[in-house]
Amino acid sequence: ETxxxxxxxxxxxxxxxxxxxxxxxxxxxxxxxxxxxxxxQGPQFIFQxxxxxxxxxxxFPPRFSGLQFPNYSSELNVNALELDDSALxxxxxxxxYTGGPMNTEAFFGQGTRLTVV
Amino acid sequence: xxxxxxxxxMDSYEGQEVNITCSHNNIATNDYITWYQQFPSQGPRFIxxxxxxxxxxxxxxxxxxxxRKSSTLSLPRVSLSDTAVYYCLVxxxxxxxxxxxxxxxxxIVHP
Numbered sequence: 001e002t003x004x005x006x007x008x009x010x011x012x013x014x015x016x017x018x019x020x021x022x023x024x025x026x027x028x029x030x031x032x033x034x035x036x037x038x039x040x041q042g043p044q045f046i047f048q049x050x051x052x053x054x055x056x057x058x059x060f061p062p063r064f065s066g067l068q069f070p071n072y073s074s075e076l077n078v079n080a081l082e083l084d085d086s087a088l089x090x091x092x093x094x095x096x097y098t099g100g101p102m103n104t105e106a107f108f109g110q111g112t113r114l115t116v117v
Numbered sequence: 118x119x120x121x122x123x124x125x126x127m128d129s130y131e132g133q134e135v136n137i138t139c140s141h142n143n144i145a146t147n148d149y150i151t152w153y154q155q156f157p158s159q160g161p162r163f164i165x166x167x168x169x170x171x172x173x174x175x176x177x178x179x180x181x182x183x184x185r186k187s188s189t190l191s192l193p194r195v196s197l198s199d200t201a202v203y204y205c206l207v208x209x210x211x212x213x214x215x216x217x218x219x220x221x222x223x224x225i226v227h228p
Contacts, residue, residue: 111159
């Protein structure tokens with residue numbers, strides 16, 4: 001168990017709808033990253049939040065948005081769902097340090113399996 | 118430009134030692150090398166991390182040559198439960214660690 005929990009575990013949505021996925025970070029962690037993993041592929045970085053602000057973003061359109069709350073829990077929102085958005089969505093929490101080399105271990109949740117029909 | 122390059126797949130047998138090599142020719146001075154394991158429909162799980170030379174924990178060893186342009190994950194005496202995808206990652210630039218995954222190496226352990 002990593003201490004990172006995601007909800008829901010499975011979800012089915014219709015094309016064009018909106019979805020919100022949730023992540024509860026490991027206690028004490030101030031950074032959360034979201035990933036999309038299509039079948040047979042490695043996880044693709046969507047974005048990262050550090051202390052409630054976006055700290056980096058991958059090659060995903062603006063309809064993918066996120067929030068990080070003061071308790072460091074997080075949400076991933078996807079608008080105007082497309083069939084290709086069907087994937088496993090992973091949340092990872094870590095503790096970021098300012099300055100110096102980064103040697104942070106990221107703890108992943110079990111993921112949310114989103115199916116768009 | 119891919120940060121890391123790994124074999125797509127490997128096969129082994131129970132009880133054997135498995136070595137998975139990863140190339141990261143453009144590794145930055147401050148980057149660490151991290152390996153993750155992932156089972157189907159689960160999130161990746163941290164295995165081991167290192168900066169240079171050799172690191173060993175209860176699960177695996179990580180060998181990093183002096184030039185740090187590659188690394189080798191060594192799994193001693195694998196079992197069927199080690200069948201998984203193994204990812205090699207290097208730290209991102211800019212002072213913030215954003216784990217960036219490639220396609221990983223699919224390891225199948227046979228009886």
